[in-house]
Amino acid sequence: xxxxxxxxxxxxxxxxxxxxxxxxxxxxxxxxxxxxxxxxxxxxxxxxxxxxxxxxxxxxxxxxxxxxxxxxxxxxxxxxxxxxxxxxxxxxxxxxxxxxxxxxxxxxxxxxxxxxxxxxxxxxxxxxxxxxxxxxxxxxxxxxxxxxxxxxxxxxxxxxxxxxxxxxxxxxxxxxxxxxxxxxxxxxxxxxxxxxxxxxxxxxxxxxxxxxxxxxxxxxxxxxxxxxxxxxxxxxxxxxxxxxxxxxxxxxxxxxxxxxxxxxxxxxxxxxxxxxxxxxxxxxxxxxxxxxxxxxxxxxxxxxxxxxxxxxxxxxxxxxxxxxxxxxxxxxxxxxxxxxxxxxxxxxxxxxxxxxxxxxxxxxx
Ligand SMILES: C[S@@+](CC[C@H](N)C(=O)[O-])C[C@H]1O[C@@H](n2cnc3c(N)ncnc32)[C@H](O)[C@@H]1O
Numbered sequence: 001x002x003x004x005x006x007x008x009x010x011x012x013x014x015x016x017x018x019x020x021x022x023x024x025x026x027x028x029x030x031x032x033x034x035x036x037x038x039x040x041x042x043x044x045x046x047x048x049x050x051x052x053x054x055x056x057x058x059x060x061x062x063x064x065x066x067x068x069x070x071x072x073x074x075x076x077x078x079x080x081x082x083x084x085x086x087x088x089x090x091x092x093x094x095x096x097x098x099x100x101x102x103x104x105x106x107x108x109x110x111x112x113x114x115x116x117x118x119x120x121x122x123x124x125x126x127x128x129x130x131x132x133x134x135x136x137x138x139x140x141x142x143x144x145x146x147x148x149x150x151x152x153x154x155x156x157x158x159x160x161x162x163x164x165x166x167x168x169x170x171x172x173x174x175x176x177x178x179x180x181x182x183x184x185x186x187x188x189x190x191x192x193x194x195x196x197x198x199x200x201x202x203x204x205x206x207x208x209x210x211x212x213x214x215x216x217x218x219x220x221x222x223x224x225x226x227x228x229x230x231x232x233x234x235x236x237x238x239x240x241x242x243x244x245x246x247x248x249x250x251x252x253x254x255x256x257x258x259x260x261x262x263x264x265x266x267x268x269x270x271x272x273x274x275x276x277x278x279x280x281x282x283x284x285x286x287x288x289x290x291x292x293x294x295x296x297x298x299x300x301x302x303x304x305x306x307x308x309x310x311x312x313x314x315x316x317x318x319x320x321x322x323x324x325x326x327x328x329x330x331x332x333x334x335x336x337x338x339x340x341x342x343x344x345x346x347x348x349x350x351x352x353x354x355x356x357x358x359x360x361x362x363x364x365x
Contacts, residue, residue, distance in 0.1 A: 052254055054293040059330025062360055064321065068338035070172035070357070074345035077148050078168045081345050082115070083352050084108030091345075092156050092164060093147045095119045099162050103353055109346065122162045131158045146234075149174070152206055154231040165201045165227060169340040169354040170269070173307050174204055177265065178211045180304050180365045184264065185212035191241065195256075195263040195298065197249045197291075198270045202228025202242075209240035213265070218245045218252050220276045248276025250287060253294040262300040268292075269309045284313060292327040303331070306360040309340065313356070320358035333362045 074080065081089045081096065085108055088101040098118035108115065121135045131143050144155040149171065157165035181192045191214040196205045201224055205217040209232075219225050225246045232238055245252060249270070268291070274282035288310075295306060306328065308320055321337035328335070337358035341351040 051290060052257060052294070054297060057293075057296060057327065057329040060332075061325040062328050062331060062333045062335040064325060065334050065336040067317065068336045068359075069351075070169075070338065070340050071351065072169050072171050072340070072342045074343065077150065078171070079345040080168075080342045080352055082108050082110040083344060083350065087115075088352065089115055089118060090168070092166075092168075093145070095141070095145060095156070097164060098122065100124070101352070106350065109344070109348065109350075120158060124162065128160070130160050133160045133162070134158045149203060149207075152203070152210060153234050153236070154201070154203060154206070155227065155234060157201075157227065166203055167200070167269075167354070169342050170204065170309070172340055173267065173309070173357070173359075174207045176359070177204065177267065177305070177307065178207050180361070181208055181211035181213045181265065183365070184304055192265060192304065193263045193300065195253075195266045195295075197253070197266070197268045197295075198274075199228065199267075200224050200269070202231050202244075204267055204269075205242055206231060206235050206237055206240075208265070209237050209242050210235070214241040216243045216245060216263070218247055218249055220246065220248055220274060220280075220282075222246050222277065246277055248278070248280040249282070250291055250294070251276060251280060253291065253298065257294055257297045261298060263298050264300045264302065265304045265306070266295050266298065267307045268295065269311075271311065272313050284310065289323060289327070292323060296327050296331075299331070302362070302364075304362055304365050307357065308359070309355050309357040311355045315356065317356040317358060320356055324358045324360055328360050331360070331362075333360055333365075335360050 077093060079091045081091055083101055083104040084106050086100060086102065086104055087098060088104055090097050096118045097120045098115060099122035119136065119138060120141060121137060123133055123135050125133050144157045147154055147156040155165060184192050191212055194208040194213040194215045196215060196217045199205050199217040199219045202217055205215045205228065208215050217228060225244050229244055232242060270282065270284055270288065272284045308324060310320060317337040317339060321335060324335055335358065339353050340355045340357055341353045343349045343351055
């Protein structure tokens with residue numbers, strides 16, 4: 001396969017130290033979602049990298065179904081208790097957690113004294129790291145606490161990026177993936193092969209493994225991969241076939257394409273901006289079309305699904321849909337795109353939008 005020059009990426013400079021607390025928190029979130037455990041940001045190292053030349057895809061685009069809003073409802077494991085005033089109040093298992101939420105531009109439904117009960121409040125204190133950026137108003141809490149999703153145990157974690165080690169809206173994708181993998185596993189003796197790119201703390205990988213898949217989990221953050229491994233033990237899935245790979249997603253996928261590897265199902269949850277472990281820069285708008293082209297090369301002869309999610313970007317799900325439609329030409333199946341939202345618990349619940357997604361499904365799923 002021929003190689004072409006890969007375009008240079010722009011250098012992103014460090015924001016000024018005078019940024020407000022809110023902007024610091026936003027910046028930390030972006031840096032973390034991007035896997036950068038530091039704010040040192042430069043272009044993809046020195047030499048312009050090269051890209052594989054991929055075959056042009058022909059054939060029909062997958063049939064496009066109407067927009068889909070995938071809603072996460074309150075459960076015993078997780079509930080969006082209230083939102084408003086730029087914050088959200090969530091229950092993660094036994095703990096009430098209060099943290100910033102840019103989308104919540106409306107007023108909270110509950111009285112301030114109900115928010116007062118929060119066990120953990122994200123302060124975004126710029127002088128602190130890790131749990132130091134959280135306040136525990138009623139009793140001191142450790143960095144982690146036990147959580148469950150649909151019977152799967154894992155660790156919640158107070159990070160300095162205001163995240164808690166899980167993105168609960170992804171539950172809509174997890175249940176879809178689990179059902180599709182289980183159904184396919186019953187029809188074959190070979191395990192379904194799943195690739196989870198930008199896999200973070202690994203809940204999707206664990207759910208896929210629990211359903212019988214052999215999983216390759218890729219993330220650029222050593223810390224995140226470490227947490228994901230711990231979650232595997234905690235979930236009692238230590239014997240399941242999961243390969244934990246700390247690498248730049250594009251680098252890994254390029255190598256897999258060259259090796260001729262194949263996967264039946266692929267999940268991608270890329271940040272807007274990120275960095276690979278050896279300085280590779282990930283820019284969603286520059287790199288996603290190429291990554292999707294690579295993903296297409298990796299699909300097996302009888303693929304099940306491709307799920308692409310995008311957070312915090314000023315774009316429409318129609319853009320993700322158009323990209324997936326072009327990239328997956330000739331595969332048949334259906335394409336459905338929309339938003340991932342979480343419904344509040346209690347009376348007159350509102351919907352909190354979190355991200356855009358596009359999902360390709362084979363006809364046999
Ligand atoms: C949006 S989070 C993934 C959330 C996860 N899928 C979930 O549902 O909980 C983005 C992840 O991408 C990783 N990342 C950022 N840049 C990357 C890169 N160049 N290659 C691989 N992973 C990267 C980050 O470390 C982070 O864990």
